[in-house]
Amino acid sequence: MNTVDMDLERLAGLISDIQFTMLTTVSDDGSIHSRPMATQKLDVEHFDGTLWFFSKKTSHKNHCIEKDQHVNLAYANPSKQRYVSISGRANIVEDRSKMQELWNPTLKAWFPEGLMDPELSLISVNIESAEIWDSPASKMVQMVGLVKSAVTGKPLSQNATKSQHIEIRH
């Protein structure tokens, strides 16, 4: 297992018990908005660095992502004082078989028409870097170079093999 895979597994472990993340996008006018989103079927042990969410094609977030792929995902678990910031690039995905794979009945609360909804879409977020605060202490752990080649499944940059370092939070 290479360093990127280890980092991704650790990252997935830290966010797996946090039901809703705040997905942040930049609007046309430069203003920044976030909204709670449920991460779909996160496989901690085989996490490939892509996070999945359901959305509506006509939603504001889809519009933002079509204009600017950069997003942030903020995962907060206040009771454990654990905070994770994930920076990545988002894509709108309309693959019906992927939707079927990720679907679960609780999603009906937001998408009553289910998989038949023609407005249903997926948002995939390819993680590029992450910052983690996993204790009340003031240190943060930064992970960079988390991007993996979709073709080879290997890190895109050799820097990724030394991807982890420590920084002060403030």
Add this chain to the structure above:
Amino acid sequence: MNTVDMDLERLAGLISDIQFTMLTTVSDDGSIHSRPMATQKLDVEHFDGTLWFFSKKTSHKNHCIEKDQHVNLAYANPSKQRYVSISGRANIVEDRSKMQELWNPTLKAWFPEGLMDPELSLISVNIESAEIWDSPASKMVQMVGLVKSAVTGKPLSQNATKSQHIEIRH
């Protein structure tokens, strides 16, 4: 009390029990980063629409804000299923008397030199709009036009008098 003041008081009430917010900024390369920040001395009943945070002048967030004032503040209280997104503009403030007013001893965990630290700065965030999810239900409440004139203390826009409406989350 006008509508903006009522909205701000309601907003302050919803975030007042959430110790850390995720402050999101945009970096030079377009990537989006967030980090946990402790909101300082929020006065719910007399909330004027400005939120305050301590930071270091040399921090990445200060650098981002100097280049692009737009920020988002994501407040999450998972146990109550309450999520708040605040969009606003940030300023770096180096007013020592304001720092003194806002300082509390717990901040020494991040700023051991305290108020004598020459690198200490404040970040003020002037709220422009907010979105609130305050139950597991799928509706969100949007508040727009929350900007108040620093001179008159009154709403900048007449639209603000009808600032609240409902939208679907996804």
